[in-house]
Amino acid sequence: MKPAAAPVPTDPAGLAAWSAVAGRLTGSTMGDVLRWGAGDAINFAGGFPDERLFPVEAVRTATDTVLTRHGNKVLQYGSAAGEPWVREAVTEHLLRRGVTTDAGSILLTSGGQQAIDLVTRLYVDPGDTVVTTSPTYFAALELFEAAGARVSTVRLDERGIDPEELDRALRQPRAKLLYLVTDHQNPMGVNIPSGQRPLIAEMLRRHACHLIEDDVFADIRFVRPAAPIQPFAPERVSYVTSFSKALSPGMRAGVLVAPKDVLQKAASLRENVDVCPNTLTQSVVGELLGSGVFHRLLPPLCAAYLERRDAMLDALTRHLEGRAHWTEASGGFFTWVTLGTPTDPERLLQSAVREGVVFLSGSRFRRGGGAELPELRLTFARLEPREIEEGIGRLGQCVKALMEKDDGARVAEAPVRGRK
Known part of the structure; x- marks a missing residue:
């Protein structure tokens, strides 16, 4: 007796397996x-x-240095937050920028986009509201939408944003996250004026909202920028930057500066995703920073x-x-x-x-x-x-x-x- 034939699925291939994301x-x-x-x-x-x-020779020299100095260790798994000596070098760099931080408040990431993704997943449930400017960085918008967020926008132009419009947006139910590209904004190239930054920090506290401050173009500047928003409310801000623009996007070297509780959860989350940052790449960045070559x-x-x-x-x-x-x-x-x-x-x-x-x-x-x-x-x-x-x-x-x-x-x- 022949076994019964398997039932033929009536739904389109794979449809039943898709997650909401x-x-x-x-x-x-x-x-x-x-x-x-x-x-x-x-x-x-x-x-x-x-x-x-791209600084090919500088990267080659730094790679030789870290392989000679640290040997096999830079080819092994490392800390989810990044190697302590590299985070110390990054700290010194960020202090020049005006960021309030120490090595214990830094997570090294696979580019700035991973940092944005980690913080979004820590704060956003489907149906929550993410407030941002219009226009803003397309990959952040698509990331928020994939997470099931409702995106609410406030206008941005050469004069910055309207603080009253932003205040109204943050009053919305379930407005848990604000996303801003503070300087040399992608796509407009404009800055949020220095006078608006402490006002935004005060709104974060008033509305119990968390800010992702995207500052990945911090090193490519034609005039000296104002201090970031982060120093005005470090307990309410996850500051994101990257070495992709100045060194190489292929190195995937990003940085997340966040409150300790956010950082701990982000490290746990990233351990489930990619375990740890690229130990060789982060060591090369640390060497370039520590030697002064990067600057x-x-x-x-x-x-x-x-x-x-x-x-x-x-x-x-x-x-x-x-x-x-x-x-x-x-x-x-x-x-x-x-x-x-x-x-x-x-x-x-x-x-x-x-x-x-x-x-x-x-x-x-x-x-x-x-x-x-x-x-x-x-x-x-x-x-x-x-x-x-x-x-x-x-x-x-x-x-x-x-x-x-x-x-x-x-x-x-x-x-x-x-x-x-």
Whole structure:
């Protein structure tokens, strides 16, 4: 007698196995950015540092040093928080930035994104509210949504945020987490003014809310930034930074500074995810910091990115003046462009791709609207000035052609007056 045949499943393959988190995943903007970055187009989309500026020889020398000095230990599993001597070196670096910390308040992470993810998972249950600015970093938005959070936004512009609007947002039920990119904001390149920072700290206490302060561009600066929010309310802030922008994103060297209870839970959580930071990478970072090499690398690096920022501003003036306005980044990698007429940025992107140029539409950085005119995020970091000039020239021609086409269509659709 033959065994009975197994029942044929009637549901789509895998559907019954999906978790709520998996069901909320529909792709990511980061995937688009990485894919475009592999092509030959003039790429204003990806927020990548320029690999031609990576300190290869300094990293090689530091790697040799730590392998000689620490031997096999740097190839073994390590502490979930990071090796104590590396955290001491990171502490000295962060104290220069104005962060209130010590080695016991630091967790070394696999990039800044992991730090944001750890804190989000410690605070956010499905249905909770995360308050942030509009616009803000797309990967943080997608992370919050994957966690099942409701994202509530307050407006951000060159003047910062409206404290009263932020206060109202933090009064919402289940508003447990605030996320801010304090300096050289991704995507706008602007800073939260120094005068607003103690006010934000006071709101955190009043509303019993926790802040993720994202400061991953702290080292790429063209002017001296104000002190972070963290020193004004260290018990209410998880401060996130990274060495990805100044050293190498491939090293995945991030930092979380947080209250002791947050740090302990974050360390326990990360032990279940990736056990510990990359012990070799963190040791190389510690050596670069402790030897002073890292801080000697920063001035020429910032000068190179400043030259590119200025090339971007000059090119925008030549090719888009009168058709758009834009921000002047005080650091970081980004300029935020707002077009002067209601032109569909996705149509503009399709036109630009045909001309060998890519960018990110501002809608990727917003939730719930908030933009009256079409917006673009342009990055200048990975391009030489001549490439920036060429790319903005092509983009300017696309903008001009699309605006003229839209203007013509509006004229054609307008009712004819004076006839009976």
